[in-house]
Amino acid sequence: MSSTRLLSPLINRNSNNGYNSLRRLGLCFGLEKQRIENFRFLCSSASAMTEASTKAEALSFETLNPNIKVMEYAVRGPLVIRAGEIEKELEKGVKKPFKEVIRANIGDCHAMGQKPITFIRQMLALVAYPELLHDSRFPEDVKQRVRTVLEGCKGGSVGSYTDSPGIEVIRRHVAEYIQRRDGHPSNWEDIVLGSGASDAIKNVIKLLICHIDCKEPGVMIPIPQYPLYSATLAEFGIRQIGYYLDESKNWGLDINELQRAVDDARKKCHPRAIVVINPGNPTGQVLTRQNIEDIIKFAYNEQLFMLADEVYQHNVYAKGSAFFSFKKVMMEMGEPYNKMELASFMSSSKGYMGECGLRGGYVEVVNMNPMVKAMYLKAISAMLCPTVLGQIVMDAVVNPPREDEPSYELYMKEKSAVLDSLKLRAEMVVKTFNTFEGYSCNPVQGAMYAFPQVKLPPGAIRAAAKADQSPDVFYAFELLENTGICIVPGSGFGQREGTFHFRTTILPQPEKLKEMLEKFQAFHQKFINKYKN
């Protein structure tokens, strides 16, 4: 039982000030003051709050699920809400020192001008409107795939429900893709499609909610991490066991640190699983094969279920870096490691395709206890099925045009254009940040983000304290208000005490990115000068 679940005795339906209540709850559970302050952005107005809490309500702030109260999702937090407000102000003609908001807070490729892959979109148009199968402007390989997928849909329509783990033929295509990627067999029945990787991740983590020997469950996650994990653990009342990535070793995983984290945690909870994000989000590292082997051995020794977040497997840029899946490494390590339980997640939102809005994703569950798997499949069945069009995007990703097919040339051209450009942008961002005073930024070997460390001057620390904000949040708000650039402060992902970071995507198109970095530099220099003492 997480401490938040034991809130009930504190709850008082007669409390007439929800905001103060929130403060109290926040303080109870060690939330930073900042988070409480941020809350104000989420409410439409203080008067609405007061009004709301005076009438008898079935669902008041006091009687709201306490896990929902404490969960956070920084990528869409108060800073991003403020960015939206600024956009509306600009539309209304409010004068600002900039003309537009640059949303570098979220890995949203198409929003930043990346063009869709024609092959994927043609597949979608044809499955949605099969009349177009008779249209000679669409290539035969697209039509062939569309026919295959529609045969797998009941009634030949994408409007019918699929099996809960997805359309069989698409699950088979995913398994074939994994087999080609890893050189090891993959069983299509181990593939479960989801509405995006997030959906699949939550559905697997949910299985772990169970007290063992009266101890609450815990899941190890990297710090810094992608906040889906902290949010999901908070929602599920699972204890977050943070292990720090080693910034001095390009955000690699240090086994001693893993050991420290799990040993500390065992005093308070039952560690059940470890999450590894590779390539890293927000940190952009690509793990070496050796590092992965060490992590697998560690997980084996500690009897941990492995969750490998591998959604950036197509996004590897750095010379000498290569993506190794946990499955491949585990299989090649042989007994007993090749019998370990693993869930590996993939998405159609990232990579070269960047189809975030279409919500395609899958998980491969390896060596899962068959009874557990049966229960898992039962649990997802109540949600019927993941979006069929999302499933079809995933199909297009794992079963792309082959060299002898008509769509191949254009597909390869578009794919390479995106990945080559991302590679250049990854280098540009790192190189530029490393020229800023007080910045140090590890190479972006993969994924879509840079996570530089910023030394903030004493004046900034004081000003932040005065504004009741943590220094990185203060910095990010100043940046937003002065330049329109929206980034996410490091505290949203976690960082070592006393260090300050932020995450920016590398997604603005090259010209825009250049402009953004110039504005950023000018802002930073001013900021440093203003707050240097």
Add this chain to the structure above:
Amino acid sequence: MSSTRLLSPLINRNSNNGYNSLRRLGLCFGLEKQRIENFRFLCSSASAMTEASTKAEALSFETLNPNIKVMEYAVRGPLVIRAGEIEKELEKGVKKPFKEVIRANIGDCHAMGQKPITFIRQMLALVAYPELLHDSRFPEDVKQRVRTVLEGCKGGSVGSYTDSPGIEVIRRHVAEYIQRRDGHPSNWEDIVLGSGASDAIKNVIKLLICHIDCKEPGVMIPIPQYPLYSATLAEFGIRQIGYYLDESKNWGLDINELQRAVDDARKKCHPRAIVVINPGNPTGQVLTRQNIEDIIKFAYNEQLFMLADEVYQHNVYAKGSAFFSFKKVMMEMGEPYNKMELASFMSSSKGYMGECGLRGGYVEVVNMNPMVKAMYLKAISAMLCPTVLGQIVMDAVVNPPREDEPSYELYMKEKSAVLDSLKLRAEMVVKTFNTFEGYSCNPVQGAMYAFPQVKLPPGAIRAAAKADQSPDVFYAFELLENTGICIVPGSGFGQREGTFHFRTTILPQPEKLKEMLEKFQAFHQKFINKYKN
């Protein structure tokens, strides 16, 4: 705290027989024997179970989330799994007394031969592949809507994330639709789009997980009910408070029964909300305005949050029946009722469109405490956004062609064809069932299902007991194995002790439905004769 959450002391990682363990757990928590037996269908093989439980596992059946173990979703249960197996056997040439499985278990319109609405599919094709905006074969009203929606997508692409509650312009269209429907204002900021109504329903129910005065939360649901509710409550550890619908009054809601249910429940839990499904699933009734008023007064007196599942609002067939939304009735009742908290759910899966696979849905949250609403929006933000194409289907549903637009004629023709045919089928099913020996079937006033009561003869009750099945499950399995017709036994929805029902959809196309009913009748007569003593 639900009892299932207190399992931990029972859990023993060294248990070497998961299946027996399951039996024990099942018995502990009063599961029917049937359910435990059914579980065998879910596991690939008994040997796999034994093998799996002998090695050290991070996630074993014993350490699996206990709420997941007890949740059930009958619409996709063992009977449906068996139906899938039979389909594969038929494909392989195994001889059966029938040629195909008729899936009357699930409201999956397109799977049963219903054709998609052209207007909806054209919109989808064009948003996915905007090149087609230049194609003169697509009507201008479709193009106009596509341009509007794409303007609302960041970067003009459906591949970008939207705001977590959905695209603003679509939320506005939904609000306008509600306003036209009810004749009362609807605020677009109260509209939250979801990946299907199921997603929206779970996200709202989740808010209610909170112990109050050390009592666990409870939610009132109808019996019979749609099993998404029982499954969701089980998953969340919320106590299910069943209130029986009155079969003798065409499945209406009897306020005395509501009062009985809530009074009983208050001894054990804190009732927080009431779910009403109108038109009814699985029961097909359409509530009268008076009945809705009474329910609203009851909810007011008991301080309950109202969840109105109104996904079948377009599916009303019976003469004299009309759909009234809870919102409309509540608003017209005036103070204090018009200030009550309500969530009303809608979907693009049902109605005349039947686009189940595309996962479009929305909830209108009325009078929700603004702080609670802020937390709700925060909670959904970690899942980023509902599928954009599902959002766009919802847009097409709430903003259909107007009389002066080019798509209107075809749209109306297709829409009426579906609804008129469903009306005929609703009548045909009820009329036919009422001619069967021992059957009584209320009229299907709305939705897509009939839920007849069947008096089973003593021999059948004994045979079921011998087969370790409940009689309705026994009947449904016999029907499936002998005719290929797949229905869902009443126990999956709940029914009064000692009565037996099943749910069948009215979705097979008319010719097929006629054939199905003939086969059904022949089977039933044989069954009755075989088991009469």
